[in-house]
Amino acid sequence: MHAGRLPVTEFDGGFDLQATVESGQTYVWDRPDGGMFADEVAWGGDAWYHTVLPATETETSEPEVLRCRLGNEALEWEASTPRAPEHLTRLLRLDDDLDAIVAATPELPLLERAYEQYGGMRLVRDPSFASLVSFICSAQMRVSRIHGMQGRLAREFGDAVTFDGRTYYAFPTPDQLAAASEADLRECSLGYRAPYVQRTAEMVTEGVAHPDEARELAYEDAREYLTQFVGVGEKVADCVLLFSLDFLEAVPLDTWIRTAIEKYYPECDRGSYAETSRTIRERFGGEYAGYAQTYVFFYLRTGGE
DNA sequence: TATCCAAGGTAAGTT
DNA sequence: AACTTACCTTGGATA
Numbered sequence: 001m002h003a004g005r006l007p008v009t010e011f012d013g014g015f016d017l018q019a020t021v022e023s024g025q026t027y028v029w030d031r032p033d034g035g036m037f038a039d040e041v042a043w044g045g046d047a048w049y050h051t052v053l054p055a056t057e058t059e060t061s062e063p064e065v066l067r068c069r070l071g072n073e074a075l076e077w078e079a080s081t082p083r084a085p086e087h088l089t090r091l092l093r094l095d096d097d098l099d100a101i102v103a104a105t106p107e108l109p110l111l112e113r114a115y116e117q118y119g120g121m122r123l124v125r126d127p128s129f130a131s132l133v134s135f136i137c138s139a140q141m142r143v144s145r146i147h148g149m150q151g152r153l154a155r156e157f158g159d160a161v162t163f164d165g166r167t168y169y170a171f172p173t174p175d176q177l178a179a180a181s182e183a184d185l186r187e188c189s190l191g192y193r194a195p196y197v198q199r200t201a202e203m204v205t206e207g208v209a210h211p212d213e214a215r216e217l218a219y220e221d222a223r224e225y226l227t228q229f230v231g232v233g234e235k236v237a238d239c240v241l242l243f244s245l246d247f248l249e250a251v252p253l254d255t256w257i258r259t260a261i262e263k264y265y266p267e268c269d270r271g272s273y274a275e276t277s278r279t280i281r282e283r284f285g286g287e288y289a290g291y292a293q294t295y296v297f298f299y300l301r302t303g304g305e
Numbered sequence: 306t307a308t309c310c311a312a313g314g315t316a317a318g319t320t
Numbered sequence: 321a322a323c324t325t326a327c328c329t330t331g332g333a334t335a
Contacts, residue, residue, distance in 0.1 A: 024313070135313080136314095136315090138312095138313050138314080139312090139313080139314040139315065139327095140311080140312050140313085140314060140315095140327085140328090140329090141312055141313075141314095141329090141330095142311090142312050142313090142330085142331080143312090143313075144331095145312080145329085145330075145331085146312095146313080186328075186329095189328080189329060189330080190328080190329085191327075191328025191329050191330095192315090192326090192327045192328045192329090193314095193315095193327095193328075194328085196315080196316095227315095230315090230316090231314090231315065231316085232315080233314060233315050233316085234314095234315095235313070235314060235315090236313085236314070236315080239313075252313070253313095254313035254314085255312080255313060255314090256313070257313090271322085272321085272322085297313075301313090306335105307334105307335085308333105308334085308335080309332105309333080309334075309335095310330105310331105310332090310333080310334095311330105311331100311332095311333105312329100312330095312331100314327105315326105315327090316325100316326095316327095317324100317325090317326090318323105318324085318325085318326105319322105319323080319324075319325100320321105320322085320323075320324095
């Protein structure tokens with residue numbers, strides 16, 4: 001076992017681990033106490049969180065287990081790899097300069113309230129295939145159930161990894177999900193999303209397309225590229241671009257942000273997804289508009305107004 | 306206890 | 321291109 005500490009003072013703008021992994025951006029992290037995405041979130045905890053890095057993103061080509069918690073002035077970590085700090089920095093965007101991002105955000109009352117409430121929350125940089133599947137599954141789903149579905153997919157189809165005497169499960173590879181039948185996936189309570197996930201996994205396996213390819217494209221072309229996957233429309237594509245592929249300007253138009261637009265920025269509603277997205281993106285400052293979206297999403301979903 | 310409803314939407318079919 | 325509708329499942333609300 002490898003372990004260490006990353007001083008919080010090194011993170012410009014601070015860091016709120018719980019808000020980061022429990023704000024509905026990522027579904028690859030878990031808490032051993034079963035409290036993830038509980039209706040009444042157990043705020044203020046210093047719980048350990050864990051994830052399994054896919055073999056494709058590790059130096060050993062084996063899945064690696066990462067655990068961390070926010071303790072006294074530091075992010076404490078334990079992992080199966082000594083290179084956990086660089087992985088955590090990448091996954092949790094610890095090198096984003098939050099102070100600069102907030103400073104570059106327009107002074108809108110709603111945004112200021114959200115940034116005030118959840119200061120230190122960062123976007124995540126999820127492995128792309130897991131992010132793609134997670135958000136395909138997110139259609140018409142509650143956040144807590146999306147998380148449950150992803151955990152079940154990992155246990156049913158992913159590789160088991162033993163670390164520190166416990167068993168963890170990696171998120172399934174495209175091969176593993178492509179090999180599953182629609183019936184298998186429906187068994188995991190995916191409902192009508194089952195064939196979407198199976199066919200999308202097949203597209204990746206067969207080399208038809210890969211979400212990472214979108215990185216090479218301009219933002220709106222990248223969104224268009226991702227919609228070729230089955231079960232991926234403009235909203236899901238924006239989520240993957242924002243939470244995995246470094247397009248911090250992406251503003252997914254989900255039900256919460258649509259409600260916010262209707263209430264606070266009605267002039268930004270231009271009818272079509274593409275036009276409304278473009279307009280609200282500019283209202284939220286362009287370059288880091290996705291950060292603003294995520295703060296607003298979490299703020300509203302947890303009772304803010 | 307039974308029914309209803311909405312949950313981070315998308316695909317397919319119509320106008 | 322814009323507009324409708326069907327779609328699995330389930331926890332929580334309502335009767």
